[in-house]
Amino acid sequence: MRGNKVLDDIKNYEAGLPIELVVREFGIDTKDVVKLASNENPKGTNPNVVKAIIDGANNAHLYPDDSFYELKEALSDKYLVSSKNIIIGAGSDQVLEFISRAFLSEDSKVLMTKVTFAMYEIYAKQMGATIIRTPSYEHKVDEFIASYKKHNPKIVYICTPNNPTGDAISRVDVLKIINAIDKETLVVVDGAYMEYASAKDEKYKIEPKDLIGFSNVIYLGTFSKAYGLGGMRVGYGIANLDLINLISKLRPPFNITTLSLLSAIEALKDEEFVKDSIEIHKNQLKRYEIFAKENKLKYIDSYTNFITYIFDDNIDSTQISNSLLKRGVIIRNLASYGMNAVRITVGTEKQNNRLFEVLIEELSNAK
Amino acid sequence: MRGNKVLDDIKNYEAGLPIELVVREFGIDTKDVVKLASNENPKGTNPNVVKAIIDGANNAHLYPDDSFYELKEALSDKYLVSSKNIIIGAGSDQVLEFISRAFLSEDSKVLMTKVTFAMYEIYAKQMGATIIRTPSYEHKVDEFIASYKKHNPKIVYICTPNNPTGDAISRVDVLKIINAIDKETLVVVDGAYMEYASAKDEKYKIEPKDLIGFSNVIYLGTFSKAYGLGGMRVGYGIANLDLINLISKLRPPFNITTLSLLSAIEALKDEEFVKDSIEIHKNQLKRYEIFAKENKLKYIDSYTNFITYIFDDNIDSTQISNSLLKRGVIIRNLASYGMNAVRITVGTEKQNNRLFEVLIEELSNAK
Numbered sequence: 001m002r003g004n005k006v007l008d009d010i011k012n013y014e015a016g017l018p019i020e021l022v023v024r025e026f027g028i029d030t031k032d033v034v035k036l037a038s039n040e041n042p043k044g045t046n047p048n049v050v051k052a053i054i055d056g057a058n059n060a061h062l063y064p065d066d067s068f069y070e071l072k073e074a075l076s077d078k079y080l081v082s083s084k085n086i087i088i089g090a091g092s093d094q095v096l097e098f099i100s101r102a103f104l105s106e107d108s109k110v111l112m113t114k115v116t117f118a119m120y121e122i123y124a125k126q127m128g129a130t131i132i133r134t135p136s137y138e139h140k141v142d143e144f145i146a147s148y149k150k151h152n153p154k155i156v157y158i159c160t161p162n163n164p165t166g167d168a169i170s171r172v173d174v175l176k177i178i179n180a181i182d183k184e185t186l187v188v189v190d191g192a193y194m195e196y197a198s199a200k201d202e203k204y205k206i207e208p209k210d211l212i213g214f215s216n217v218i219y220l221g222t223f224s225k226a227y228g229l230g231g232m233r234v235g236y237g238i239a240n241l242d243l244i245n246l247i248s249k250l251r252p253p254f255n256i257t258t259l260s261l262l263s264a265i266e267a268l269k270d271e272e273f274v275k276d277s278i279e280i281h282k283n284q285l286k287r288y289e290i291f292a293k294e295n296k297l298k299y300i301d302s303y304t305n306f307i308t309y310i311f312d313d314n315i316d317s318t319q320i321s322n323s324l325l326k327r328g329v330i331i332r333n334l335a336s337y338g339m340n341a342v343r344i345t346v347g348t349e350k351q352n353n354r355l356f357e358v359l360i361e362e363l364s365n366a367k
Numbered sequence: 368m369r370g371n372k373v374l375d376d377i378k379n380y381e382a383g384l385p386i387e388l389v390v391r392e393f394g395i396d397t398k399d400v401v402k403l404a405s406n407e408n409p410k411g412t413n414p415n416v417v418k419a420i421i422d423g424a425n426n427a428h429l430y431p432d433d434s435f436y437e438l439k440e441a442l443s444d445k446y447l448v449s450s451k452n453i454i455i456g457a458g459s460d461q462v463l464e465f466i467s468r469a470f471l472s473e474d475s476k477v478l479m480t481k482v483t484f485a486m487y488e489i490y491a492k493q494m495g496a497t498i499i500r501t502p503s504y505e506h507k508v509d510e511f512i513a514s515y516k517k518h519n520p521k522i523v524y525i526c527t528p529n530n531p532t533g534d535a536i537s538r539v540d541v542l543k544i545i546n547a548i549d550k551e552t553l554v555v556v557d558g559a560y561m562e563y564a565s566a567k568d569e570k571y572k573i574e575p576k577d578l579i580g581f582s583n584v585i586y587l588g589t590f591s592k593a594y595g596l597g598g599m600r601v602g603y604g605i606a607n608l609d610l611i612n613l614i615s616k617l618r619p620p621f622n623i624t625t626l627s628l629l630s631a632i633e634a635l636k637d638e639e640f641v642k643d644s645i646e647i648h649k650n651q652l653k654r655y656e657i658f659a660k661e662n663k664l665k666y667i668d669s670y671t672n673f674i675t676y677i678f679d680d681n682i683d684s685t686q687i688s689n690s691l692l693k694r695g696v697i698i699r700n701l702a703s704y705g706m707n708a709v710r711i712t713v714g715t716e717k718q719n720n721r722l723f724e725v726l727i728e729e730l731s732n733a734k
Contacts, residue, residue: 001470001550001551001553001583001609001613002551003470003613003614003616004468004469004471004472007469007613007616007617010616010617018430018431018432018433018434020432020436020437021432021436024436038430040428040429040430041428043428044425045425045426045428049424049427050424050425050427053420053421053424053427053626054420054424057412057416057417057420057421057424058411058412058417059412059598060412060420060596060597060598060599060630061408061411061412061595061597062402062405062407062597062598063385063407063597063598064385064598065387065388066385067385067388069387069388069391090457090622091619091621093621097619101468101493102371102374103368103370103371104371105371119619119620126468126617183368184368184369216368228427228428229428230427230428230429230430230625231426231427231428231429231430231431231621231625231626232427232624233622233623233624242368243368246368246370246374247370249370249374249493250493252457252461252464252486253460253486254458254460254598254600255457255600256600257598257599257600257624257626257627258597258598258599259420259598259599259624260624263427
């Protein structure tokens with residue numbers, strides 16, 4: 001059978017390779033695999049959440065409260081917005097899907113930076129929309145405004161801090177972009193890694209309440225990174241009521257699991273875990289910066305829980321990533337993003353030791 | 368902002384009310400609420416699955432293996448089809464969404480019975496498709512073929528056994544419908560409750576391998592009912608390779624959780640749990656049939672884990688459902704499906720005792 005025409009041009013998202021695959025393909029022991037490819041929290045799952053999951057495991061046969069009442073109330077308290085302004089998704093990813101399906105068509109354009117989160121393009125293409133990119137991978141105000149004026153996109157994506165590059169755009173600059181944009185264009189401010197940027201430099205901190213006054217802006221957040229719940233698939237969108245009501249029409253019932261719901265509720269009770277995660281991360285991130293300098297690698301100053309190393313022409317990111325993979329170290333090659341670069345999640349001290357050990361050898365082999 | 372035109376006409380799915388809401392609204396103790404509204408397995412979560420969740424809780428921060436390798440291998444062994452013929456969804460629900468988005472447009476029609484699973488309509492309307500229904504709530508071969516010839520729908524939905532009515536259509540009759548339909552129309556055979564129908568009468572048993580030879584047929588199954596994992600959101604579609612590859616373009620990465628994946632894998636190792644669930648169910652279902660006869664209620668012979676009582680004009684299903692709700696007993700009113708009827712999940716012996724006790728009183732009050 002033939003599907004809708006828009007599907008002809010769609011590639012699937014290239015997920016970070018799972019540990020299981022490396023074990024199967026290369027015969028490496030699970031315990032010897034170091035996965036630094038999916039920006040998972042190296043601090044692991046919050047012990048309070050682990051306890052909540054254990055206590056709730058008996059209820060896996062029961063559907064969750066589809067109103068997500070308690071979770072929305074907790075997010076409402078955290079962000080000082082009404083619970084009615086919140087939509088819950090299976091990861092902020094799913095909210096991106098709702099947005100794309102609510103606003104895009106084959107006549108639409110969407111605007112994003114040269115290198116940013118791959119799902120913006122994938123969801124937009126599922127609707128047949130045309131992708132417009134700014135010249136730089138960074139979010140530059142002038143480039144965004146010029147490109148907006150030229151192309152009149154239906155959606156503008158601002159990923160800050162940006163994935164997979166790690167740079168960020170300041171609150172002031174985000175507001176400049178928003179203010180230059182007509183109310184019929186939706187601005188998505190994707191703060192999946194915002195906790196890391198906020199902790200590093202206050203001027204990059206963007207909160208939902210900064211944006212909720214705009215009828216055409218939605219803020220996205222997630223439990224997958226700083227809250228350490230990547231495997232549970234919980235994210236959210238925060239926006240004015242009309243926008244939330246509109247995209248809620250595309251939310252399927254029970255779109256997060258019963259255990260995901262209680263995990264997110266529990267995680268929100270423990271901001272100390274997030275602070276600790278970020279503190280540990282900061283120290284380990286410094287090691288990656290020092291490693292880069294010592295080995296004459298370019299890197300992008302990181303406002304996230306990963307770092308991006310950019311290689312000179314004498315090193316090939318695909319070759320390096322594959323060499324590491326065969327030795328059980330999984331990182332993300334950015335060749336498919338058009339960059340001769342790799343994105344490495346800043347892991348635990350031990351994981352990072354192993355990464356440095358293997359990478360230094362493979363860099364030397366490659367030259 | 369204005370969304371795509373197709374959204375104007377969309378209502379959200381009316382989920383079975385959660386226990387939490389009844390506790391909040393009516394001040395009833397959680398332990399006193401009896402929820403028989405969402406066809407959850409009264410046997411609870413499989414203890415082996417509970418153990419697997421407890422053992423895996425520490426990995427909630429890690430994304431699942433997005434290839435779902437082990438789960439697909441297990442389903443492949445169970446159904447004697449290749450793992451390449453399988454797509455995993457967040458419930459079979461999500462596979463319905465993929466199908467709708469892959470094949471429908473504002474020019475499409477979809478065909479289903481008068482009363483069937485609400486998400487067929489909701490997902491089809493999200494694409495702007497026109498809904499065509501057969502005159503009967505049962506799946507009647509002649510009605511399907513006549514309506515197919517008249518309307519030339521893009522998708523034909525066969526929900527067997529049917530939700531929310533509980534009746535089923537035989538394998539022979541399903542094949543009659545399939546054989547009457549052109550290869551450019553997709554036939555969806557939704558077997559969410561198939562384990563119950565198969566156990567009751569072999570002639571209603573439909574397996575993926577019966578259907579996989581047809582290029583335009585997909586079978587859907589779920590872990591939510593007989594396997595007791597409603598809260599974990601895992602379902603699947605099984606079809607020929609081209610069809611699976613096509614709808615896989617719409618599958619988002621990590622669309623089930625890490626704990627959902629291990630739960631489903633564990634659940635598949637224990638078919639005894641499913642057999643026991645069905646055995647307990649059979650005995651309790653008999654009590655619902657006897658209750659109906661004693662109280663002169665019409666019911667639909669059930670091939671599922673619920674039963675549908677149809678009321679005469681002197682009883683109003685909305686009034687009865689609301690009266691029960693205020694007393695902490697949640698059942699599903701079928702008024703929104705155009706039936707003066709209620710759907711009741713066959714619960715545990717104790718839950719059913721309470722249902723009978725309250726229902727008999729409210730029926731007598733209503734007269």
